[in-house]
Amino acid sequence: MTAPLLSVEDLSLSIRTPEGEARVLDRVSLDLQPGALLGLVGESGCGKSTLVKTVLGVLPPAARATGGRILLDGRDLLRLPQAVLAREVRGRRLGFIPQDPALALNPMFTVGTQLLEIWRWHAPEGEDRGRAAGRARILSLFRRVQIPDAEAALDRHPHQFSGGQRQRVLIAAALLCRPALLVADEPTTALDVTTQQQILSLLGELAAEYGLSVLFVTHDFGVVSAICTHVAVMYAGQMVEAGTKADVLGAPCHPYTAALLACHPDRMAELAGIPGAVPSPLTPPAGCRFHPRCDVAEAGCQARPAGLTPQPDGRGVGCIRFDPARPAA
Numbered sequence: 001m002t003a004p005l006l007s008v009e010d011l012s013l014s015i016r017t018p019e020g021e022a023r024v025l026d027r028v029s030l031d032l033q034p035g036a037l038l039g040l041v042g043e044s045g046c047g048k049s050t051l052v053k054t055v056l057g058v059l060p061p062a063a064r065a066t067g068g069r070i071l072l073d074g075r076d077l078l079r080l081p082q083a084v085l086a087r088e089v090r091g092r093r094l095g096f097i098p099q100d101p102a103l104a105l106n107p108m109f110t111v112g113t114q115l116l117e118i119w120r121w122h123a124p125e126g127e128d129r130g131r132a133a134g135r136a137r138i139l140s141l142f143r144r145v146q147i148p149d150a151e152a153a154l155d156r157h158p159h160q161f162s163g164g165q166r167q168r169v170l171i172a173a174a175l176l177c178r179p180a181l182l183v184a185d186e187p188t189t190a191l192d193v194t195t196q197q198q199i200l201s202l203l204g205e206l207a208a209e210y211g212l213s214v215l216f217v218t219h220d221f222g223v224v225s226a227i228c229t230h231v232a233v234m235y236a237g238q239m240v241e242a243g244t245k246a247d248v249l250g251a252p253c254h255p256y257t258a259a260l261l262a263c264h265p266d267r268m269a270e271l272a273g274i275p276g277a278v279p280s281p282l283t284p285p286a287g288c289r290f291h292p293r294c295d296v297a298e299a300g301c302q303a304r305p306a307g308l309t310p311q312p313d314g315r316g317v318g319c320i321r322f323d324p325a326r327p328a329a
Contacts, residue, residue, distance in 0.1 A: 004031040004071075005213045006055070006181055010307070011068035013054060015281075022281035024050050026237045026289070027068070027307050029316075032181070032230075037207055037214040039224035039245070041260070042234035045278055048217045051234075052185050054078075055215075056096060057085040072181065091122030095174030097184040101166035105158035111169050112138065112154030115176060122177040141172035145202060164195035168202070175206065182207070185217045200227050221264050225249060233257045236278050236289040239308055243315025253317040256290045288318065296321070 013025035025047050032038050040048050053059050055070055057077060070077040072093060077085065090096070098104045106114060112135070119134035127133065135154070142150035145168040158166055167187060174182055184203065188196040204227045207214050216228060224231050224245060231249065232242035233256065241254040252258040259274045276293035279285055285292055291301035300320045308316030309323045 002034060003074075005034045005073070006030070006032040006215065007069075007071040008051070008055070009069045009071070011051070011054065011070060012066045013050065013059075014064060014066050015060070016062040016064075017282070020282050023284055024063075024237050024281045025054070026284070028234070028237070028239050029308060030232055030239065030242065032213050032215055034180075034213055035207075035211055036230050037204070037216060037228045039228035039231045040215060040217045040234065041219065041221060041224060041231060043260075043278060044219060046234045047237040048219075048234055049185060050237075052183055052215070052217055055183065056090060056094070057082065087121070091118055091179070092124060092177050093179050093181065095177070095179035095182045097167075097170050097174045097182065097187045099186045100190050101163065101170050102158065102190070104170055105166060107158055110155050110157055111161075115169075115173050118173055118176055124178055137176060138172065141175055142169075144206075145169075145172050147172070163191055164199065167191065167195075167199055171199075171202065171206070175210065178210075180213060182212050182214045183217075184214060186219070188223065196223075197226075203227060221249065221261060233260065236284060237281060238289050238318060239316075240288075240290065240318045241315065242308060243311075243313070247313055247315050253311070253315070253322055254290075254319045255294045255296055288320070 008028055008030040011025055011028045012023070015022045015024055028047070028051060040051070042048050054065065055077065065078050072089065077089065080089065105111065115138045116131060116134045119137060120129050123129045123134070138154065139150050142153055147153050147165055147168050161169065188199050191199060200223065203214065206212065216223070218224060228245050230243065231245050233240050233248070233254065235256045241248055241252065241257045248257060249261065252261055263273060274293055279289055279292070285302070287302040287304045291297040294301070298320070304320045308318050310316055311322060
């Protein structure tokens with residue numbers, strides 16, 4: 001089997017707060033194979049964006065990894081100096097598309113100036129980092145992501161673009177230095193439905209065209225169904241299920257995955273929800289963090305450590321009912 005491009009192994013992370021230490025990630029594991037499009041799904045506050053920030057190396061000073069590794073190209077990102085992350089990883093091997101393009105672009109500079117600065121610092125080894133080469137690369141990408149009048153667009157400021165066009169500018173910026181991994185943090189949330197579909201289709205086309213691996217963060221299983229090949233589901237800082245899109249969406253194993261899918265508008269006959277509330281990371285329940293809200297919970301759920309158990313179909317499930325070492329009932 002091909003080695004994963006990105007491998008998160010037993011990652012735990014805490015953040016110091018005035019109320020105490022918040023355990024926001026608990027032994028999270030995740031593999032992203034070359035060429036795969038992995039949808040990372042979960043409710044707001046489940047730890048998706050925190051995991052992305054940890055991969056990018058842009059955590060606040062109060063956050064610290066308490067265990068685990070994040071391997072990209074076999075290098076542990078948690079142990080690389082910030083200078084190396086900034087010059088050799090972010091932008092060059094790892095491209096990022098943020099949630100809100102209006103906040104990601106500096107309103108004081110033209111988009112051409114901002115992307116040329118990315119090229120100057122992060123262009124691949126052996127490439128001409130000069131202005132002419134960078135401008136040619138940006139124009140090529142602007143045309144590919146279907147920004148109208150690409151040459152004139154270079155000299156426009158962010159406010160002169162629509163929301164969908166700004167997101168296309170950021171897609172071009174993320175692809176500029178030919179990364180192997182693209183991380184997209186809910187990139188369609190701020191867009192209208194029609195533009196969302198256009199951006200999703202474009203990302204799928206670009207991933208196939210450039211051979212990219214994509215980590216797509218979302219709370220919407222509809223987005224996963226439209227673009228992803230694989231899916232991983234998070235709850236309260238724990239990974240609860242991961243596998244192919246067909247397996248997880250077609251026959252979910254973990255009770256949380258099944259409950260989340262049942263709440264999707266395309267699947268429910270009447271308004272549905274999950275009883276209870278997501279626990280605070282300051283005082284998380286022991287074992288499986290979903291067990292206080294789970295309608296099939298049992299005593300062993302409180303003792304079961306976090307982590308995914310491999311299943312015969314290749315997926316991983318973080319539920320005691322799918323643990324082969326569990327004593328027979």
